[in-house]
Amino acid sequence: MKEQILIIEDDEAFRKTLTNLLKKEGYSVTGVSDGFQAIELAKKSLFELIIADVRLPKGMDGIEAVSIIKGIRPEIKVIVIIITGYTDENAPVRALRMGVDDYLYKPFKMEVFLHSVERNIKMYRLEEEKKEHLEMLEKMNEELNVAQHELIQSKKELEDYSKRLEQKVEERTKQLKETQSQLVQSAKMSTIGQLGSAVAHELNNPIGGILGYAQFILQKLSKPDVVPKDFKTCKQYIAYIEEEAKRCKSIVENLLSFSRKPLIALESVDIKQLIENTLSIIRHQLELQNIKLTTNYEPKLPSISGNVNQLQQVFTNIIINAQHAMPKGGKLNIRVSTKMKDGKKHLQISFKDTGCGIPKKNLEKVFEPFFTTKEDWQSIGLGLSITYQIIKELKGIITAQSKVGKETTFTITLPVSSS
Template sequence: MKNPVMAGRKGFGIAFKFTVTISALIILMSFSFGYFISKRQINSIMAEFQDRAETLITTLAYNCEFGVLSANEDILDKAVRAIEEQKGLEYVLIYDTDHNILAHGHSAGGGMDDNHEGIWGRHGLDTVNELVIFSTALTSKRSVIFTGKVSDSGISVYDISMPVKTVKTAEGPEALLGIPTAPQEAVEEVIGVARIGLSLTGVDELIKGTINSTLLITLALMLAGIVITIFLVRLILKPIRELALGTNKVAEGDVSYRVAITTGDEIGALASSFNNMTESLAKAKKLVDERTGELERTNTSLLKTNYELEKITKELKAAQAQLIQSSKMTAIGQLGAGVAHELNNPIGGILGYSQFMLTKIDKPEFSSEDFKTCRKYLEHIERESGRCKTIVENLLTFSRKSDIIEDIDIVKVIESTLTIIGHQMQLKNIKIEKDFGEGLANTSGVANKLQQVFTNMMLNAQHAMPDGGTLYLRARNLNGSDRAAKIAIEIEDTGMGISEENLERIFEPFFTTKQDWKGTGLGLAITYQIIESMKGKIDVKSAVGKGTKFTITLPAIS
């Protein structure tokens, strides 16, 4: 099963790194220790072997001194036989100073043999090496050591030679005659060479056994060290793994997880800090959950309120649309008399021309002059009928509900409005002055709503001038460019003006000062809303007794 703490992590863990590092150190130290111990044991074995060889050769040289001096074979043979009993002895040789073998022996036993070449061959000794060793030993003051292999058996030997010495004193003729003389100094004299060869097989086996034993002990110590290291690493890292597991639990949202504190060291202190942290997180989470619950309840309440507000907004929009339409109908009602009079004039003309033409047609004589007159009257009838049609169409366009956004020609909308209201202005003795700049840019919006704005404002101007006056209609591009950013429309009258206290409230719904005219107080409020929906603005300046000027600013389009 995959360890959740290690899940998703690349590379080696800290336990592996600790184990490998410490194990490598244990292996290095174990082999170094094993090498040091082996080296000391091997040196000890060799020193003991050399001491034994030195003792044997010294004993042999001492025991055969009298035998060499007297050339007594029995004494020499006894000395050789005594040495042959030693373990590992390969050969024993005793020479005189002329390199003659006085006695010899080997591990298989032996005796005296006068054939020197046969003796050397029997002991596996090389003649040339024999001479070198003999010459060196003869002139040396101590033992001479040589190691090599016996030629017959291939056994490695430790060859050691020592000169056989005797002590002599120089005596003059007086001593022979029995005359007392002063003591003479003793002189050592080399009278031969003693030589033995010891097998190194036992030593080699002992060294090999020592190396094997040391190697096994080293491996055992190394394995024990690695096992102990693994155990200690796991023991030490166990609380760290628990902490890592705890952090994963907390990351997953389980802030109730606690780490068991089993030690009083730094790791125990870390575990205690972790538990304190999770306890604080649990408290914070509880507080967050409580706040979240409150927020959810608040959000639910807000959603409900928002739904109700949307519902109210829809109702307000519907009521607003109805008010706008009602305002239109109110304006149409106010325009009724003027529109009726406007239509009455062309209809009266049409009726008169028709009656005159009928009179002409009923006469028996119908001259070419009569024909020309009738044609002229028909043209008048056509012109007046077109005028009636235009008035009716503009009136229908004004009263129709529409939300179609289109490019609007400002001058065209003003002229359409004047078609409906212009004749009524003339009846009220109001003169209309128009000033439209050249290359006037268009704007964007709903045309009949903008027409409603102009209608409301012209009717207000008419009401402000009950005794007649002048209505100024101006339109220009701001910044004086064909690609103006804005369009300014001014509607100015020379009427009664608006007082300062009323000027601040004229755009409020249902505010009106027209008691005599029974106004609804919605005209300018709706006007303000329509201009604002077209991303424009409306400003007003007024002076009591001098008149009022409304300035409408609308964004221009290319």
């Protein structure tokens, strides 16, 4: 829509000429002959452009009238073109003070007039557009500020949330670790329960020997005719007693060290010695069950980094499993050798039994916690899962191979300590 123009001109013919000219250009034009009429009109309607003659009747000139009109809505821009004759000497300065956009001296050519109107309206429109853009920019900026504020808030909430989550994970991990260590301990206690009769047997033998030798000595020394040869024999028997007593001590010590809750400290471990210690508790039980035990140790085996207590638990688990797999007897072979893997030296420890074997569908499950095929109350199915965990912590691996009804081999590979 084109702009509203107000013309304040007392010369009626001239006013009409200007009005018609502007109407032809599509503007809506209102003409009045004095300042008072102009002010009354401006109170009711908005004019974008006011063209005012300086000299007007009724004691109010054009500049004064426009000043009053401008004061009605000071926040709205009004374009002002003043027209005057050369005789109004003060008029230009007053018009400038009031804020005029153009100043035309009568008489002027109509083209000059039209050009002034169009140029000023164009500028006015540009100004308006600029204002609109500015307002839009300000609005956008405000929206951006709000969005940014929301973003900062969300980020903070997210950070809080992630912090809380981290704390929860930490707590849970701690709880899990505690549970796991309790599980390991209870599985170990269950293994000790399963070892009970073996230990009794193991201890029975040397104790039987000790008793026998003690009785021999008593007999010898109770004779009235004790000769020096008897003392020599007794000394020999006492040496046997000492040896058997030492065997008892080592069995009890092994069992004690096994049942103690381990401090998981890494140490240099002699695997051959550790397997022999483990066997000292269990060998007799295997013999009683008709299980022929053989061991093959590669000479000069290097030591590995591990924890004696944990590794003893690993070996005991595997050997007891083998024993359970051969209720009617069989063979168990333990072999320890070195092997290069990924350019590094490793120890390979294999336990091969000729027991019932593991069906293929179970082979991948045996290392899962609580997987068991045993129905007795002592078996909870934790032995191999704990074994797996311990070996994994030592950066080793454990695998199982089996032929159902024929044999099973568990192989442990552990890195050799670098020192």
